[in-house]
Amino acid sequence: MARKPRLAVFKFASCDGCQLSLLDAEDELLTLCDLIEIAHFAEASSDLKPGPYDIALVEGSITTAEDAERIRQIRVDSRYLMTIGACATAGGIQALRNWGNIDELVRSVYPQPEFISTLATSTPIAQHVHVDFELHGCPINHHQLVDVLIALVEGRQPRVPSHSVCLDCKRNGNVCHVVAQSIPCLGPVTQSGCGAICPSYNRGCYGCFGPSRPANTTSLLSQFQHLGHRRNDLVPLLQSFNAAAPEFDSAAAQLRALNESTDEQ
Amino acid sequence: MSSFETIKVPILTRVEGEGKATIRIADGIVSDVELNIFEPPRLFEAILRGRPMEEVPDITARICGICPVAYQMSSVHALENALGVEITPETRQLRRLLYCGEWIESHSLHIYMLHAPDFFGVASGIELSKRFPDAVKRGLQLKKYGNQLLERLGGRAIHPVNVKIGGFYKLPSRELLSSLIPHFEWGLQAAIETVHWVRGFPFDDFEQPHDLVALSHPDEYALNEGEITSSNGLRIAAADFDGSFVEEQVPHSTALHSVFRNGRTSYLVGPLARVNLNWERLSPEARRLAIDAGFANVCRNPFKGIIARAIELVHAYEEALSLLRQYNPKGPASVEYQPRNAVGTAATEAPRGMLFHEYRIDASGKVVSGRIVPPTSQNQKQIECDVLKFLQRGPANIASRDQMANDCERLIRSYDPCISCSTHFLKVRWET
Numbered sequence: 001m002a003r004k005p006r007l008a009v010f011k012f013a014s015c016d017g018c019q020l021s022l023l024d025a026e027d028e029l030l031t032l033c034d035l036i037e038i039a040h041f042a043e044a045s046s047d048l049k050p051g052p053y054d055i056a057l058v059e060g061s062i063t064t065a066e067d068a069e070r071i072r073q074i075r076v077d078s079r080y081l082m083t084i085g086a087c088a089t090a091g092g093i094q095a096l097r098n099w100g101n102i103d104e105l106v107r108s109v110y111p112q113p114e115f116i117s118t119l120a121t122s123t124p125i126a127q128h129v130h131v132d133f134e135l136h137g138c139p140i141n142h143h144q145l146v147d148v149l150i151a152l153v154e155g156r157q158p159r160v161p162s163h164s165v166c167l168d169c170k171r172n173g174n175v176c177h178v179v180a181q182s183i184p185c186l187g188p189v190t191q192s193g194c195g196a197i198c199p200s201y202n203r204g205c206y207g208c209f210g211p212s213r214p215a216n217t218t219s220l221l222s223q224f225q226h227l228g229h230r231r232n233d234l235v236p237l238l239q240s241f242n243a244a245a246p247e248f249d250s251a252a253a254q255l256r257a258l259n260e261s262t263d264e265q
Numbered sequence: 266m267s268s269f270e271t272i273k274v275p276i277l278t279r280v281e282g283e284g285k286a287t288i289r290i291a292d293g294i295v296s297d298v299e300l301n302i303f304e305p306p307r308l309f310e311a312i313l314r315g316r317p318m319e320e321v322p323d324i325t326a327r328i329c330g331i332c333p334v335a336y337q338m339s340s341v342h343a344l345e346n347a348l349g350v351e352i353t354p355e356t357r358q359l360r361r362l363l364y365c366g367e368w369i370e371s372h373s374l375h376i377y378m379l380h381a382p383d384f385f386g387v388a389s390g391i392e393l394s395k396r397f398p399d400a401v402k403r404g405l406q407l408k409k410y411g412n413q414l415l416e417r418l419g420g421r422a423i424h425p426v427n428v429k430i431g432g433f434y435k436l437p438s439r440e441l442l443s444s445l446i447p448h449f450e451w452g453l454q455a456a457i458e459t460v461h462w463v464r465g466f467p468f469d470d471f472e473q474p475h476d477l478v479a480l481s482h483p484d485e486y487a488l489n490e491g492e493i494t495s496s497n498g499l500r501i502a503a504a505d506f507d508g509s510f511v512e513e514q515v516p517h518s519t520a521l522h523s524v525f526r527n528g529r530t531s532y533l534v535g536p537l538a539r540v541n542l543n544w545e546r547l548s549p550e551a552r553r554l555a556i557d558a559g560f561a562n563v564c565r566n567p568f569k570g571i572i573a574r575a576i577e578l579v580h581a582y583e584e585a586l587s588l589l590r591q592y593n594p595k596g597p598a599s600v601e602y603q604p605r606n607a608v609g610t611a612a613t614e615a616p617r618g619m620l621f622h623e624y625r626i627d628a629s630g631k632v633v634s635g636r637i638v639p640p641t642s643q644n645q646k647q648i649e650c651d652v653l654k655f656l657q658r659g660p661a662n663i664a665s666r667d668q669m670a671n672d673c674e675r676l677i678r679s680y681d682p683c684i685s686c687s688t689h690f691l692k693v694r695w696e697t
Binding site for chain 2: 011012013014015016017018019020021023024026027029030033038041042043044045046047048063064067092093094096097100104105106108109110116118138139194195197198200201202203206208233236240241
């Protein structure tokens with residue numbers, strides 16, 4: 001029998017929730033451990049084995065100079081590097097700093113900001129090293145994680161659906177909140193994976209799985225404005241957990257530009 | 266000539282988030298212990314400014330993937346306090362049920378996967394499963410049912426989506442929740458077995474004179490509301506937190522330690538504090554087990570935090586079972602509110618201890634400023650004091666460096682520290 005693939009889990013700026021998803025796979029965890037050797041997973045084991053690793057799961061975004069170095073070494077040590085979650089794939093909620101003044105932000109939180117060393121930006125892992133596969137979501141869906149790991153063990157190309165939450169929502173039989181109640185919902189431009197939970201719980205999707213491919217944000221946002229939503233109120237909806245994902249970022253920039261030109265009139 | 270030596274535990278494992286510990290030895294005696302946090306700052310309080318207040322429960326949830334409900338509960342109650350919102354009795358019960366789900370998920374994870382391995386000298390819950398397959402499977406099943414409750418009531422287990430100012434977005438159907446009852450009947454028995462299992466673990470004799478702090482409520486085991494009480498007789502409203510507690514900056518660390526304002530002494534929050542202070546209001550089975558385990562006479566051995574956690578696991582299953590049996594969705598899912606210029610505070614009991622939030626909002630419903638004091642930053646000074654004492658029990662040159670590092674990590678782990686939480690609040694400041 002071939003040796004088991006060696007798995008490593010690494011954390012950068014994040015909440016721990018995506019790596020916790022591996023431990024939340026309660027039904028699959030022990031079986032998975034028969035197929036995969038967990039070589040480095042600090043949240044779950046004190047036995048931290050050195051690389052090289054066959055699969056690295058990377059959670060979190062890059063917000064310090066040390067972390068920018070650390071991810072390079074992890075890349076060197078890892079044959080297949082997969083990012084998990086909105087922080088690692090898009091910079092996460094902490095990427096809101098990218099639109100602010102970092103010194104002012106740090107001063108507002110810390111009394112002695114000189115002790116804090118952090119970068120002005122929160123950036124996704126793929127801006128620093130080559131990433132082999134990205135799993136989206138804030139948090140990721142643990143069923144998708146298990147599927148992808150099994151695909152890798154079996155030597156298959158992992159696949160996750162890239163259609164929009166909107167399709168899943170229709171499949172759930174929900175009445176559309178945009179059409180029926182004029183609630184702004186990002187379901188039409190957000191990647192599938194959550195099971196359309198927000199619309200199923202009577203609220204609009206807030207885009208935590210990031211942009212679907214394609215994502216017609218222009219059309220959706222003009223529809224929201226047609227329904228009476230102010231541009232100012234739509235910006236925070238786009239600028240949340242995946243604020244730095246290019247599609248959401250440019251859509252928010254477009255809204256802000258329109259605001260400014262309206263102000264000038 | 267004096268000799269100095271430093272032992273480092275480079276990565277604390279089986280804790281939530283990333284931290285390390287430093288032990289300093291001078292002339293053969295442990296002279297100092299530091300719990301260092303190297304999680305990068307995520308600047309949550311800064312990010313919240315100017316955001317619509319409706320987003321606060323969703324954004325603060327992202328502080329911690331293990332206890333997102335705690336952040337949702339403290340933030341939503343603080344905002345309701347600011348807005349003068351009175352939630353319905355049904356919402357109040359349903360929020361207790363949601364919190365039970367999180368306590369179950371978090372406590373099962375810590376007991377079985379993170380802490381129990383220490384008592385058998387193995388590296389992980391997965392290794393432990395080779396020796397105790399039935400116990401670890403029981404732990405995973407206990408955890409799974411907690412997550413199922415979170416999924417049905419909150420939409421998903423990590424970062425649930427159903428909590429809103431004024432109540433919930435949607436009341437789940439009766440069938441969706443009542444179909445969990447058989448699982449929770451099993452879970453209550455399995456939680457009781459958990460208490461029996463962990464009580465038999467070999468514990469270091471390390472009773473400490475902790476000042477214990479927890480919310481207390483006259484009618485129930487405090488989760489979402491109550492007065493802040495302590496083992497030294499403190500009893501104050503949550504809104505008066507600042508009158509009795511203060512965050513201190515220490516020279517060796519950027520982290521602030523929360524201490525009593527009078528005397529600047531450390532205190533302990535979390536399951537051990539709660540069970541000691543509030544054992545009389547535990548559910549019947551949990552209370553019986555707490556008395557059996559000696560909590561009626563005060564137990565302040567941090568290593569026995571695992572017993573307190575298991576007793577609370579019983580409580581959470583027993584209370585959840587009772588709430589599930591009573592559940593009958595009626596009335597509005599949430600109540601209306603109007604934004605106004607105001608300040609609101611709330612403290613709730615996160616799985617790891619008291620979590621204090623304070624928000625200032627404006628008349629347009631935007632956040633002006635926010636402030637959060639998580640349990641781990643409150644426990645940090647106590648943890649350092651305890652580890653120092655524990656390592657000072659014998660001459661440092663007798664114990665090997667590895668043994669000392671291992672003892673240090675083992676004790677730190679017993680508090681279930683949540684480093685992702687604590688790091689974002691190294692400093693908390695309230696601008697008026």
